[in-house]
Amino acid sequence: MIELRDLTKRYGRTTAVDRLTLTVRPGHVTGFLGPNGAGKSTTLRLVLGLHRPTSGTALVDGHPFAQLPRGLRHVGALLDAGDVHGGRSARAHLRALARSNAIGRSRVDEVLSEVGLAGVAGRRIGGFSLGMKQRLGIAAALLGDPPVLLFDEPFNGLDPEGVRWVRGLFQRLAAEGRTVLVSSHLMSEMAQTADHLVVIGRGELIADESLAEFAARSARPHVVVRTPDPTALTTAVREAGAAVESAADGSLTVTGLTPAALGDLAYARGIPLHELVTRAASLEEAFMDLTADRVDYRAGDHR
Numbered sequence: 393m394i395e396l397r398d399l400t401k402r403y404g405r406t407t408a409v410d411r412l413t414l415t416v417r418p419g420h421v422t423g424f425l426g427p428n429g430a431g432k433s434t435t436l437r438l439v440l441g442l443h444r445p446t447s448g449t450a451l452v453d454g455h456p457f458a459q460l461p462r463g464l465r466h467v468g469a470l471l472d473a474g475d476v477h478g479g480r481s482a483r484a485h486l487r488a489l490a491r492s493n494a495i496g497r498s499r500v501d502e503v504l505s506e507v508g509l510a511g512v513a514g515r516r517i518g519g520f521s522l523g524m525k526q527r528l529g530i531a532a533a534l535l536g537d538p539p540v541l542l543f544d545e546p547f548n549g550l551d552p553e554g555v556r557w558v559r560g561l562f563q564r565l566a567a568e569g570r571t572v573l574v575s576s577h578l579m580s581e582m583a584q585t586a587d588h589l590v591v592i593g594r595g596e597l598i599a600d601e602s603l604a605e606f607a608a609r610s611a612r613p614h615v616v617v618r619t620p621d622p623t624a625l626t627t628a629v630r631e632a633g634a635a636v637e638s639a640a641d642g643s644l645t646v647t648g649l650t651p652a653a654l655g656d657l658a659y660a661r662g663i664p665l666h667e668l669v670t671r672a673a674s675l676e677e678a679f680m681d682l683t684a685d686r687v688d689y690r691a692g693d694h695r
């Protein structure tokens with residue numbers, strides 16, 4: 393279990409993490425989401441004791457990580473897959489980690505085959521692709537068979553087969569009763585990976601709930617209509633206080649009216665409708681809505 397209490401980290405005038413209080417529970421894959429610069433990596437680094445909090449606490453199974461001896465047996469983490477000594481072989485890299493954490497040598501070959509790198513165990517890491525480095529980072533996280541695992545953007549550089557494998561691995565680790573926290577800035581990745589979501593923006597907690605609750609709470613149903621008189625319908629919808637957007641295929645997407653209200657409105661104005669369907673907002677849209685006013689970096693934003 394990971395417990396954050398009022399966790400705050402400031403770098404000069406930037407507040408990267410702002411009074412974050414939450415509990416990440418075992419038995420779940422928890423997706424840790426937020427736009428670029430939201431504070432995800434900083435939070436993971438605080439949990440691992442790589443940075444000191446300005447205030448507040450981060451506990452792993454009741455203790456600050458730095459106080460846990462032989463850390464890899466308590467927490468496995470993949471932070472930056474590129475941050476490894478390129479001159480070493482994959483096996484030598486993992487053996488060094490195993491030695492300093494009092495983990496048996498045989499475990500190295502076990503995790504190498506688990507992540508699919510057994511065939512290249514003797515090759516220099518410097519020649520590895522990004523996807524192979526991600527697999528090596530995952531092997532390092534698994535090395536100590538820890539109850540708590542943290543992964544920062546683990547899908548970077550993985551091919552579709554790799555993505556599917558990582559998803560299955562996370563789900564298995566959670567089913568074994570471990571705490572699995574996975575950061576990403578892409579909701580679409582998390583929708584198929586996590587069963588619980590923690591969303592932050594500008595260092596603050598925005599949501600902490602199951603994937604199903606997130607979808608239900610944030611769903612903003614749209615009604616998609618086709619009419620031979622889109623101009624009249626657009627005017628009518630706007631006069632009714634709802635929003636409407638036209639698509640390249642000629643359809644209109646209406647937000648803020650039920651299908652019945654929209655049908656009645658068109659009937660009252662004598663506007664024929666040729667199609668009327670409801671469409672749930674995607675999780676990606678729900679995420680964008682939720683974080684819209686907490687995005688630091690937006691294309692076309694001149695500040």
Ligand SMILES: Nc1ncnc2c1ncn2[C@@H]1O[C@H](COP(=O)(O)OP(=O)(O)OP(=O)(O)O)[C@@H](O)[C@H]1O
Pocket residue numbers: 403406407408426427428429430431432433434435576577
């Ligand atoms: N060492 C540091 N010194 C100064 N500012 C920092 C440092 N590390 C992070 N920050 C700032 O803290 C904020 C949060 O950054 P962080 O990397 O934790 O976000 P993130 O959610 O992981 O983003 P991304 O999805 O882009 O990786 C950003 O404004 C960043 O510029």
